Amino acid sequence: MTVLAPLVITAGEPAGIGPDLCLQLAGHDQPLVVIADKSLLLHRAALLGTGVRLHDYAADRPLENGKLSVLHVPLHRPAQAGKLDSANSPYVLETLRRAVQGCLSGEFSGMVTAPVHKGIINDAGIPFTGHTEFLAEQTHTPLVVMMLVGRGMRGRHGDAQHSVREPAQRITDTALAASSENEFVMRVALATTHLPLREVADAITAPLLENVLRIMQRDLQRRFGIARPRILVAGLNPHAGESGHLGREEIDVMIPVLDKLRAEGFNVSPPLPADTLFAAHRLRDCDAVLTMYHDQGLPVLKHASFGGGVNITLGLPIIRTSVDHGTALELAGTGKAEVGSLLEAIKVAMEMVRNERT
Ligand SMILES: NC(=O)c1ccc[n+]([C@@H]2O[C@H](COP(=O)([O-])OP(=O)(O)OC[C@H]3O[C@@H](n4cnc5c(N)ncnc54)[C@H](O)[C@@H]3O)[C@@H](O)[C@H]2O)c1
Numbered sequence: 165m166t167v168l169a170p171l172v173i174t175a176g177e178p179a180g181i182g183p184d185l186c187l188q189l190a191g192h193d194q195p196l197v198v199i200a201d202k203s204l205l206l207h208r209a210a211l212l213g214t215g216v217r218l219h220d221y222a223a224d225r226p227l228e229n230g231k232l233s234v235l236h237v238p239l240h241r242p243a244q245a246g247k248l249d250s251a252n253s254p255y256v257l258e259t260l261r262r263a264v265q266g267c268l269s270g271e272f273s274g275m276v277t278a279p280v281h282k283g284i285i286n287d288a289g290i291p292f293t294g295h296t297e298f299l300a301e302q303t304h305t306p307l308v309v310m311m312l313v314g315r316g317m318r319g320r321h322g323d324a325q326h327s328v329r330e331p332a333q334r335i336t337d338t339a340l341a342a343s344s345e346n347e348f349v350m351r352v353a354l355a356t357t358h359l360p361l362r363e364v365a366d367a368i369t370a371p372l373l374e375n376v377l378r379i380m381q382r383d384l385q386r387r388f389g390i391a392r393p394r395i396l397v398a399g400l401n402p403h404a405g406e407s408g409h410l411g412r413e414e415i416d417v418m419i420p421v422l423d424k425l426r427a428e429g430f431n432v433s434p435p436l437p438a439d440t441l442f443a444a445h446r447l448r449d450c451d452a453v454l455t456m457y458h459d460q461g462l463p464v465l466k467h468a469s470f471g472g473g474v475n476i477t478l479g480l481p482i483i484r485t486s487v488d489h490g491t492a493l494e495l496a497g498t499g500k501a502e503v504g505s506l507l508e509a510i511k512v513a514m515e516m517v518r519n520e521r522t
Pocket residue numbers: 181277278279280281282283295475486487488489490491492493494495500501502503
């Protein structure tokens with residue numbers, strides 16, 4: 165059996181809950197390496213009152229069971245839980261660059277990211293819209309696709325039901341699979357990512373839509389093992405434009421692209437009204453939904469599975485997953501941050517690594 169390289173976890177914003185969550189990975193049954201400042205982890209462990217044994221990571225030394233393997237990247241200034249400091253924004257990006265470099269070289273099999281704070285990175289004078297765009301730039305990838313995966317619950321009448329925060333124990337051994345008859349997996353991808361709403365309509369062009377769907381098709385096949393993904397596509401406008409009476413993007417841009425891809429063998433729907441697209445009877449028979457913008461798709465996914473969802477970047481030459489939540493500054497150092505989404509992100513990354521190799 166081939167031994168897989170470890171996954172690398174970036175600890176994210178040092179004032180946020182990322183370091184708290186990473187501390188909970190000591191003793192994890194998968195080989196993991198955390199990239200963070202060592203003293204930050206030790207200080208946070210002391211604040212939380214948890215003992216942790218750190219191991220200094222070196223590529224040529226084996227990881228040690230029961231210890232948290234840490235690849236040290238120094239902070240620029242000591243970090244305080246809950247208090248943002250733009251002096252440490254370059255540190256955050258250094259941890260990401262190191263992870264990318266390790267994934268590209270094969271030192272790591274994939275990367276899992278704890279949350280960063282986009283605002284403070286910009287306050288440091290560094291334009292930054294998100295990991296997704298940053299990783300595309302770092303790997304020279306012209307287009308990537310953000311896709312979140314989570315679980316929905318069927319209600320009595322077969323409708324999606326609120327399943328609140330999923331504790332880590334609830335997550336099944338196999339990631340990306342429903343754990344009971346009442347659960348279904350939701351994969352929600354976005355045609356545009358961190359874009360102001362005002363700019364969305366102009367960004368939905370035929371080449372963009374076509375390329376996004378090609379990336380989804382390819383990655384759902386090679387990294388998720390779905391031979392012919394069934395993709396439901398949300399219209400941009402209310403009621404998918406109501407035959408052109410409520411907007412023409414569906415007719416002018418979307419339908420021609422979807423027809424073209426269908427003729428090539430893609431299993432893609434026509435533009436569907438987004439308000440009913442997420443009803444359980446529709447989701448039951450699909451592998452992924454493509455929505456047109458961030459807050460068309462993500463609120464639905466997060467309503468169903470916040471705290472247990474996973475954010476995945478499709479189209480990269482490396483494997484990257486992430487938590488579904490942000491830095492939760494107010495919880496840093498309190499012991500109240502839940503680790504479920506990070507554990508699930510690790511499982512999904514492992515499964516993607518395995519799928520890609522089979
Ligand atoms: N993957 C990422 O890097 C990522 C993802 C989402 C948001 N963000 C960034 O995080 C910052 C804060 O964003 P926000 O306030 O909108 O969202 P948030 O997810 O940080 O917080 C939303 C709510 O969820 C709670 N929460 C979040 N994570 C939790 C956890 N693990 N356990 C328990 N409760 C948790 C918070 O206390 C808060 O009530 C922003 O800069 C945003 O851009 C980063």
